[in-house]
Amino acid sequence: MASTHMLRLGVCFTLLLNFDLTCCEVKKFPLLMPDVYPDRDELYLCTPVRIVDEKSFYIVGFDPNATMNVAHHMLLFGCNTPGTTEEVWDCGEMAMSDKSSNLKKAIPCADGNHVLYAWARDAKTLELPEDVGFQVGKGTDIQYLVLQVHYSKGFEAGRTDNSGLFLMYTEQPQSKLAGVLLLGVGGLIPPKSQTHMETACQITEDKTIHPFAYRTHTHSLGKVVSGYNIKRDSEGVDHWSLIGKRDPLTPQMFYPVFDNSPITYGDRVAARCTMDSSKRNRVTQVGPTNNDEMCNFYIMYYVENDTPLQMKYCTTEGPPYYHWNNVYNDLNNIPDVEASSLD
Template structure:
């Protein structure tokens, strides 16, 4: 990245009809051997951090005024890596090519409000002929105030509802669940404005659920192909006069090993409303 690039301010994707999903990763300085990534994604996957994801003809994402992702210069992010997942590849067999990509607008003016993304997701498996809930939860331990402003949901074909929450215990130790976002994941997979932009503080918890419905005859595993499934809830936020969270991911093993009901830190779970679009 150029030495003066301070903040990415607007991002949008463009692709032909063969596309499935595009993910823009930011790569830390320590992962200097970028060519390794081309040959073996998993060798540097722990170093990668999501900055943007696009799918299903989503419109552009414009960040709030004065907010940007810090890249290049003296920031720890020196490389941007674009990964494209195609739903089908048979259109390329005759030698046809594609021009999928992401446009990124940036400013060289330093910004005090820096954006970050935390990805909530699960592992696990979905039984045949069954509706399954895939749950995740993490506690915010860093002493920072984060301001959520956008969310994105992502599953493959079995996803029906994805919901995300801020969870905070009240004075009576009863959890208050504040809805950050809820959506049918098979609608355009863009970043949407959060449903509640209350700040998230140290000690708060983030929780997400994917409701999956399988009519298949076999088990469906979490994985990268269109025959597998994914359960992802992205939360985009900004911090003022500090750096984004060190915690970039919030993952659990998923079903049958983990659920909100078996999590001792959670109570007052909105089991029904988290699993349906209209309540």
């Protein structure tokens, strides 16, 4: 019932306008696909929710309404302006125009682009730690929420879908504001090989972030995905702290971090995906379909009495050009075995 608690404004929806809230209650809001019909394979669909102008809300949890046999994955974006004001649109970055339906084509966000949550492989409900929330609405640059669902298979005629999320939220201000930093890798995976896809970026903002959850994402070739916080000592030696590591073909939910040590100005964050194409006879490129690959490591964090990082993404061009051990990368003491092993 995608429209149960939504008030139509033009062609978007206004979030929470008809809820009678007390300041401390946690409520649920259904952000669901409005009975869409995916008419072809590898279709990405987006639907928006507009947040009321006069209020600020804090999202404190995510309850998925989806199964992996229907939705390949879902992303929740926070936008200043959505890609379009249509109720539903085709938001696949690389969708072939000659295969497109009659839906308008646009990116998820036209202005501002924050990944707030990601789901795949029957991941379960996520509740944020006490006093932690994603602030949206008044006083932020998130004025819309956009749900993106990737349908890997088209539906038979007459069948529709309302996959999505139930957002847990409150109007009570949270002392710790949440953010997500997405580490991603481009590049090519050669056939009959094991390939490391790697990224690393330095934190250049004078903020302290506290990681509390991580998520991994690949398609079928991923074997291990690991993420690190790197601190360099006074003698120039890098110390790698493991934020999280997982087989990406297990449920792709947010898991508690291995090490919640603060990440501060000057630190580096890094991720590696170990890809096994030993049974594949072709080159695999990074892309949105099941025939392509992805390498993503999400860090969910909070800041205390501060605002989240302006930095939202850490990406590199990946193999064959980028690796941790490139001379220009200036990384040392690399945990090569640990980063590719589940032990």
